[in-house]
Amino acid sequence: xxxxxxxxxxxxxxxxxxxxxxxxxxxxxxxxxxxxxxxxxxxxxxxxxxxxxxxxxxxxxxxxxxxxxxxxxxxxxxxxxxxxxxxxxxxxxxxxxxxxxxxxxxxxxxxxxxxxxxxxxxxxxxxxxxxxxxxxxxxxxxxxxxxxxxxxxxxxxxxxxxxxxxxxxxxxxxxxxxxxxxxxxxxxxxxxxxxx
Numbered sequence: 001x002x003x004x005x006x007x008x009x010x011x012x013x014x015x016x017x018x019x020x021x022x023x024x025x026x027x028x029x030x031x032x033x034x035x036x037x038x039x040x041x042x043x044x045x046x047x048x049x050x051x052x053x054x055x056x057x058x059x060x061x062x063x064x065x066x067x068x069x070x071x072x073x074x075x076x077x078x079x080x081x082x083x084x085x086x087x088x089x090x091x092x093x094x095x096x097x098x099x100x101x102x103x104x105x106x107x108x109x110x111x112x113x114x115x116x117x118x119x120x121x122x123x124x125x126x127x128x129x130x131x132x133x134x135x136x137x138x139x140x141x142x143x144x145x146x147x148x149x150x151x152x153x154x155x156x157x158x159x160x161x162x163x164x165x166x167x168x169x170x171x172x173x174x175x176x177x178x179x180x181x182x183x184x185x186x187x188x189x190x191x192x193x194x195x196x
Contacts, residue, residue, distance in 0.1 A: 022046045027068035028068075032076060032079060040069045044067050047067065081172060085118055089115050100115060128181065129160060140156065143156055143188055150184070159178065
């Protein structure tokens, strides 16, 4: 850095008005969890105490003390995804819960019926994902061969491993990819059930 030493420090953390003290904080940005939402309130309180201690109560009140608190855009874009998933699960339980229970009891202990859309997407990912990081008990390669022989216009190469390096929006991406594979997935699973 040009200047180095105190000049560089003064550029990034100005030494006037006390140097590195809490009252210098003017903004926070954080995710949406309860703890992250609580911390800016504490920082603001500590900032007030630091400012009052350094400048005096009256002088601190006379200063322009704007404090900005932002939610991270990457986190807030996922809130509608979570809200939709909760509403969808609630809808399934309220409108189809009895049918799910009856079908599960009729088919015996092997049935894996659930009302959680994200769980269904995870299960489909385990079945259909092929390539790096595929599940040891998954059907990625056999499903790819089934597609080649029966649905040559489709591929499972786009199906990723569920939630790998993703936030809540992975379910939207996965659902859009799987949507075209639903008919083939049903046919493949029926074929597997018919095996000796």
